[in-house]
Every structure is written in structure tokens, then in C-alpha cells.
Amino acid sequence: MLSGTRVVSFTHFLQGPSATQILGDLGADVIKIEPPQGAFERGWSGPDAFVGGVSVFFLLANRNARSMVVDLKSDDGRRVLRRLLDGADVLIESFRPGVMDRLGLGYEELRTTNPRLVYCSLSGYGSEGPYKDRPGQDVLVQSLSGLAAATGAAGGPPTPVGASVVDAHGAALGALGILAALHGRARTGEGTRVESNLLSAALDLQVEPLSYHLNGFRGERSPSGVSSRFYKAPYGVFATADGYLTISLTGTDLLAKVLDDPWFTGVAPADEYARREEVNVRVAALLAEHPTAYWIERFTEFRVWHAPVHDFDDVATDPQVRHNETILTIPHPEAGDVRVPAHPIRYGGERPGLRRVPPALGEHTREVLGELGCSPADVDALVAGGAFGAQS
Structure with a gap:
């Protein structure tokens, strides 16, 4: 559905890559910009989950993308990136507020040469305000947003949800905002800036209980274990x-x-x-x-x-999960077969498939440089200069 749409991704951790993966699943040409040492998620995985030396954390949110190594502090790197972004449809970034501006890649700067650009920023708390420089991470935001305090029995400690639900919802909201902006651009010809953040995502997840509370209904956690402060028993x-x-x-x-x-x-x-x-x-x-x-x-x-009450072993063999084909197997050249959740939506009865396995670091750098009009000799010179990684 997004075939012909070029997305340039400056994302790391989970919220940003997951949002970008949604667009890649839908057919967008996603180019993941990585530093020479690789994105954070290549070197980290929750329970040290590496298969064949490859991070499962990286594999679960970076399919259907190409990888391009660029040193963002390099003049050559930024110059080539500007050429790439002048022809891009979407930029999505998940740095802390202000980082892209300092690199000369902020929205106001880029829109001067590409007014059709949809520029999406995903952060922890927003681009402005007293929390903008705080670290934005799922369990921290679960605590700050009231989600942890609302979970568990009365008398027990606040309890975070057992998954990064805020990251996942923030990613979905980011992708939704991008799709809305692309739809608007089709009518107006103008791009726009899209912003979402983990704090807003966490509050949106709690739209029902938060709305009750804001309108005077003060429920309490249940000593006998009722799962919601606002529902009748049994629940x-x-x-x-x-x-x-x-x-x-x-x-x-x-x-x-x-x-x-x-x-x-x-x-x-x-x-x-x-x-x-x-x-x-x-x-x-x-x-x-x-x-x-x-x-x-x-x-x-x-x-x-x-x-x-199922555990994950039960989930993986559940007949409805199997019927829905909710688990995707990725045949990775280094990790072998890796199983991850598939794209969650069907279109015309079909679920978007796997077009590209999660890429090796810098796997497509030379390819993208060639698409920008660089000759083989130019590419060799750029790579030799160090701005595009020794592995390119």
C-alpha cells in the first residue's frame, strides 16, 4: 500500500523502529540510518537473547528495511543525507528533542528544500516542556503515567505491565500520524510535522479509567484482586x-x-x-x-x-493464533529461523509479508549511494573517507 514511498529512519530502541517497521510492512522503502557502530538495538537484547550472535531485540522491529551507515558528525555524511532527504517522503526520528536540529536535520531546515516531507518525531515526553530532556523509557513512563499505580491488588506495590506496552502503542500512534499526514499531503501537496511521545501514548492507553477519574469517580485498587478500579466483580x-x-x-x-x-x-x-x-x-x-x-x-x-490463563508456550500453540498466522518466521542468514509477531492487520484478507530480513549493518549503503547518482568511483571515495562505515 505504501509502495513508492521512501522513509528515512533515524530511530533506535523500540518505539521508533517498531513504528518504522509498520510502514515497511506496508511496502514503504525504509532506509535505516545507522552510526558506524550500529544502532543500539543491535548490541542489546532483554535477557541477553542473541541467536547466532544476532540480537532478537533488533530482529523483532527492523524487518522490511535497508541499512545505511552514516556518520552524522561528518560533513560528507550530512551532505549526502540532505540529498537523500530532499527526495524522501517521510523522515522518522526518535532522538531526544533538539538533537536533529543540532545536526542540521531539523524540520524547519529540511522543509525549505523539501516542503512535501512528512517529518515524524517520537520522544519520551514531547519536544518541549519540563520533561523534554528526561530519558524516555517504557517502564519509567508506566510509573509516571499512573499505569503502574493502577495495577495490582490493594496493599501491594505498584506493578508495571509485563510488556513494553507503551512503546508498542507509541509506535502505532506514530505510524498512524504519518499515514494521516501522507493522506493530507495527497490533497494539499504539503508535508507537515508529526509528533508523538511515550507519555501521551501511556495516557491514551488509559483513556477509560483516566476519564472516569477526571470526572469525579475515584475508584480504588481492590484488596480481593478485582483487576480494575472501576469495574464490578467478578472481573x-x-x-x-x-x-x-x-x-x-x-x-x-x-x-x-x-x-x-x-x-x-x-x-x-x-x-x-x-x-x-x-x-x-x-x-x-x-x-x-x-x-x-x-x-x-x-x-x-x-x-x-x-x-x-495462557503462558507464552500456550499462546504459541493456541489454535486461534495459529489460524490467524500471527507468528512470522524470519529466515535470517546468520540467526537461522527466528519467530516474531507478524504485522497485526490484514488487508483484503492478506497479511503483509516479509520482503527483507532485518539487514546487516550498512548492508545497503553502497546501493543507496548509487541510487543518489554517485558513480562507483564516488562511492569508493566516500566510503574511504570514513563517513559511511568501514563495512559498507
Whole structure:
């Protein structure tokens, strides 16, 4: 869908590369600009997860892209980059605010020679304001945004979510903003600047509970483990005789039937929120009497909203996950077959596929220089000058 759209990416860590990968999945020609030592994510991976010496953290967010090594402090490097950016459709960057301006690659500078450029900046907190120079990282923003404080049982510590959900949502918002700007440019002929940040993404993730709170509804974390401060019980994870099961939004009239307990008929629908701790404790005691399989069969019969609690081994073999083809296998020349989540959306019944494996450092530097009109001799001279990496 984005075939013919050139995206130049100055991104690192997770938010920026993930946003860029969405565009690459959709067919854009993504050129990842890397320093001579390589992007951060090439040398780091959460649990030291390297396959064949290749970072899984790099592999999960850099497919369908080309890699070009450029020393951004080099005059030759910046000069060639300006030529590349003068013909680009999109620039996406995730440096701290002010870095691109200091390099002479800020939006106001570039728009003078390429007014059609869509310029996307992804940061931790925004390009201005008191936090603009703070390190923007997922778990820090989960804490700052109230997400960690909202998670877990009353009396327990604030609990971050067990995944980089803010990075992932920030990436999706960045890609959404770029697509909107490209659509607007098709009508006006003018590019624009797009900005998103992790703090805004974290608050957007909490649009429902935050809206309740801002309008005077002050929910508290539940001592009995209700998963939300603002929902009636039962809502959350309950222990069974041999495992766990999640129940969602089931009225007391139905609970009386499915749990075969007339106590629930004494809780009027209007009192379900006020008495949610009583309901939760009662449900928890009853579920502990039978194994998970028993409750799944019973809840299915009564059409109670429920789900088993899966770990990642269960997820990888789940029949719906397999049917949806949600896991993509990347045949990497060094790492071998690597499995990662695929592009999450289908278009016309088809999911975007793998056009390029995540690239080696500087793999396409010479190729891109040739596309900019440099002769082989010019390319050799530029590389020899050191601005484009010894491995190019």
C-alpha cells in the first residue's frame, strides 16, 4: 500500500523502529540510518537473547528495511543525507528533542528544500516542556503515567505491565500520524510535522479509567484482586483447584445459576459495584473447589465471559493464533529461523509479508549511494573517507 514511498529512519530502541517497521510492512522503502557502530538495538537484547550472535531485540522491529551507515558528525555524511532527504517522503526520528536540529536535520531546515516531507518525531515526553530532556523509557513512563499505580491488588506495590506496552502503542500512534499526514499531503501537496511521545501514548492507553477519574469517580485498587478500579466483580483472574481462570463482567443473577449459589440473588444489580468485594470473595471461594476444565465447561454452557490463563508456550500453540498466522518466521542468514509477531492487520484478507530480513549493518549503503547518482568511483571515495562505515 505504501509502495513508492521512501522513509528515512533515524530511530533506535523500540518505539521508533517498531513504528518504522509498520510502514515497511506496508511496502514503504525504509532506509535505516545507522552510526558506524550500529544502532543500539543491535548490541542489546532483554535477557541477553542473541541467536547466532544476532540480537532478537533488533530482529523483532527492523524487518522490511535497508541499512545505511552514516556518520552524522561528518560533513560528507550530512551532505549526502540532505540529498537523500530532499527526495524522501517521510523522515522518522526518535532522538531526544533538539538533537536533529543540532545536526542540521531539523524540520524547519529540511522543509525549505523539501516542503512535501512528512517529518515524524517520537520522544519520551514531547519536544518541549519540563520533561523534554528526561530519558524516555517504557517502564519509567508506566510509573509516571499512573499505569503502574493502577495495577495490582490493594496493599501491594505498584506493578508495571509485563510488556513494553507503551512503546508498542507509541509506535502505532506514530505510524498512524504519518499515514494521516501522507493522506493530507495527497490533497494539499504539503508535508507537515508529526509528533508523538511515550507519555501521551501511556495516557491514551488509559483513556477509560483516566476519564472516569477526571470526572469525579475515584475508584480504588481492590484488596480481593478485582483487576480494575472501576469495574464490578467478578472481573479478573481467579484460582481454581488446579490453575487459574479469568472471568469478565458477569451479573449476579447469572452467577447464582452458573455457580449454583442463591447468595448472589441477594445482591441487586444496582449494588453490584458497591458490593464488589463481597462478590469477588464469594466467587473466589467457589472457583477454588473445582479444576479449571470443570469451570470452562460450565461457563461455556452458560455463556459466561471467561478465558484460560495462557503462558507464552500456550499462546504459541493456541489454535486461534495459529489460524490467524500471527507468528512470522524470519529466515535470517546468520540467526537461522527466528519467530516474531507478524504485522497485526490484514488487508483484503492478506497479511503483509516479509520482503527483507532485518539487514546487516550498512548492508545497503553502497546501493543507496548509487541510487543518489554517485558513480562507483564516488562511492569508493566516500566510503574511504570514513563517513559511511568501514563495512559498507
